[in-house]
Amino acid sequence: MDRALRWLSNAAKGELREPDEPFEIPAFDTNSASATTIAFNETQESFPDWRTTYGQWGTVNLRSLPTAEETYATGAFKDSDDEVVYQPQWGGYIDSNPDDSVSGAWALLEEVPIEPPWEAPETWEDLEGFFEGTETDPYELRANIKPVLDDEPVKILLIGFPIPASVDGDPEIIYWQPIEIQEFKDPNDLSGGFRDTGRGPEIAERREAGEEQIRWLDSDNWSHEQLTRRGHMTEWFLDRNIVLIGAGALGSMVAENLVRAGCQQLTIVDNDTYEIGNVARHTLTIDEVGRNKATAVADRLESIAPYAQVLDVDSAFPPSGELPEPIREAEVVIDCTASRGVRRALDAIRWNHPVVFCSAAMGRRASRLFCFTAYSHTFPYSDYNEAFDPWRLQEQIEWDEDEDAIPERVGCWHPASVIRTDRVMTWAGTVTRLLDQATSLSLRENHFTVLETGSGDELPTISQATPPFQDGTIWRAPESPINVQIPATCLEAMYDRCRKEHPCETGGILAGTDRLNGPALVVNARDPPRDSIQEPTRFLRGTDKVEEWLKDARESIGIDYLGEWHYHPGASPDLSRDDRTAMNEIANDDGYDCPHPLLFIVGQDEEGQFSINAYLFHDSKEYEQLERIDNPDAASTLNVGDDI
Known part of the structure; x- marks a missing residue:
């Protein structure tokens, strides 16, 4: 009633419509x-x-x-x-x-x-x-x-x-x-x-x-x-020709966000068929089962907004023969396939004009988002690999340690897969936000973002992810062009095993990977096999299931045998004659395929404090004691040896 009275009063005075x-x-x-x-x-x-x-x-x-x-x-x-x-x-x-x-x-x-x-x-x-x-x-x-x-x-x-x-x-x-x-x-x-x-x-x-x-x-x-007055992307995107490769769970939601945020010209590329298992994490419905994903998603997007012109390319990327015109004229290319093949193909194509690139993928259980953006004439594949390689290894390690993980061969569409659609929606919205920020990139500039959130039933709290393997200790060979990095988690695993077996000697296998642009990385310090001999004055590392574990680690995680670790209870971490003999045998054993094995020795003083030395052996029976580098930046200019 008060509002009605105020309206009548304003109407009588001609004040219903005020300037501005x-x-x-x-x-x-x-x-x-x-x-x-x-x-x-x-x-x-x-x-x-x-x-x-x-x-x-x-x-x-x-x-x-x-x-x-x-x-x-x-x-x-x-x-x-x-x-x-x-x-x-x-x-x-x-x-x-x-x-x-x-x-x-x-x-x-x-x-x-x-x-x-x-x-x-x-x-x-x-x-x-x-x-x-x-x-x-x-x-x-x-x-x-x-x-x-x-x-x-x-x-x-x-x-x-x-x-x-x-x-x-x-x-x-x-x-x-x-x-x-x-x-x-x-x-x-x-x-x-x-x-x-x-x-x-x-x-x-x-x-x-x-x-x-x-x-x-x-x-x-x-x-x-x-x-689009209620909210849209940066004006720059609204009338750009956008190509999105991969119309799966993440890709379909990113595409829908783009259209709802005002983008008008899209081309969807995917040769896959929409199956009933996709329903759990996709924007399409049961009505589209059996249709090509690119075609079905394009139809859906056009039904969302009357301004959207969405084309479909129902083939793998890159399409055979000459590139279709919408791809040649693309001003924004978004890759949601998590495919190395697609990224390599993008690297092989050169556009006549600069393109905003975005490659987005979800990590294990979708607890992380990896988003690489660049502004260039071609996708900078080498820059992407350099930024993503540590994370790829970290993800593989976490998959290997996850006893409840669904085997990769099952496929992410399978009902047993553990990624929920609300997590995919969260990351899809984040990708469009990061795309907005990509407009500030200079020519040939790129940016790699890793975000993570809690797993399981935790409420999502998204934060910038801490890069993996940053807390490790770096060791340098005084003569050979070799650096080795061992993360704090591996060192702590060795110390825990030493405490558990004390006063007996113990040890295990070191496994890791060589990195072209950084130190060789030890990512696993294995406990001793079951058939190992552990006594107060003697340790003989066993062989039970070692070969099977190394084969599985190489195939599933991409890590190889790098050497051994060993514990001297109540003694200094100095190299003994037996240690040297054993490591020389490993260096000359073709079965290990490691001509330059590492040996980390853990010692312990009278107060129970641990100390550690590292050694690098050669098949010529020579060895080098590695120098510990307290300033990691001092090793950044050193090359990694190809033999590790």
Whole structure:
């Protein structure tokens, strides 16, 4: 009641509309008409097309859309001489429904039809005043459009007028408010008869339609700029040609985010078929089972936004033969395949113009997101590998240690796979955020982002991931061009085993990997095999299941045998004659395929504190004691030996 009283007071004083306030369309009473809605597409860019047509009328093609409510989208507007005035540019969804259409009519006023203080015309007599001074008479208009609309199932006249963005602002867009004409007046029904002079229909409309209640219909502006006002990506992306490779769980959600965020030109590339197992983590539905993913996702995206033009390429990337034009003209390329083959193919293609690249993939159980963005003429594959290699190894190690992990061969679509769709949605939204940030990259610049969140049923708390293997100790050979890094977790694993077996000697295998741009990395310090001999003055490392473990580690994780570790309880970590003999035998044993094995010896002083020395052996029976580097940056310029 208070609001109603304030409204009446402001209306009486002429203060309903204050300058600079957002302009509002008057409330047109649509209760008496059908539930038909008209969707139009008007922008600031289309506004100049109408400047010379104020006061005129014409016809418009109305395309029926398969929505739950009866909806028609405006097609070509023609003037009374049948010349095209304006052709709205729609996306694929509306362009694919051109056959089921009706003819309508339009008339353009020069001002908003508002009866003071804020009321829309209710009768044709009320509307008549807004046509005064124009080339169009409303009753003559009804007579002229009768032949066009008479046989249509719904008779629609669009009344257009220019509107500003704010009160008292300059007009910047055309708004269309539709009228449903229930029936046209028949001259034969005129009382007293009439002479057929050709003006009979106009006279009938003038006499009979003046007091007729206007049946206003609902309408909405479906233009791109209107539908994205509630939130969109950086303007730079909205009219770019975007290619997305991989329409799986992550790719389909990224693509949907792009369209809902205002992107208009997309090409989806995927040769895979949508299967029932995909339903758990995909934007498609059961209706699309058996269809190509790229085609089905493209159809879905076009049904989301009327401005979206989405093409599909139903083949693997890169397509055979010449690249399709949408890929050649791509300004943004997004890879959601997690495929090395795709990244290599992108590296082999050179675009004539700089491209924003984004390669996104989820980690184990989707607890991490890896997102690499670059701005270049070709995808910088070597830079990507350098950034991702430590994480690839970390992921493989975690998979190997996860007893509940689903075997990779099952496929991520399998119902037993443990990635939930809410996690995929989280990362898909993050990818579009990171894409926004990619617009700040300079030419040939790239950025690698790793985000992680809790696993299991924890509430997602996303944070920047700490790079793996950063807390290790680096050792350098004094003569050979070899550096070795051993993470703190491996050292602690050795110390724990020493505490457990004390006062007996113990030890195990060292496994890891060589890295071309950094120290060789020890990632696993194995406990002693079951058949090992552990005594206070002797340790003999056993062989039970060692060969099987090394074979599995090489195939599943990509790590190899690097050497041994050994514990001297209550003694210094110095090399003994037996240690040297054993390591020389390993260096000369082709079965180990390690001509330069490592040996880490853990010692212990009288106070129980551990100390450690490291040695590098050669098949020539020579060895080097490695030097511990307290400043890791000092080793960054050293090359890694190929033999480790």
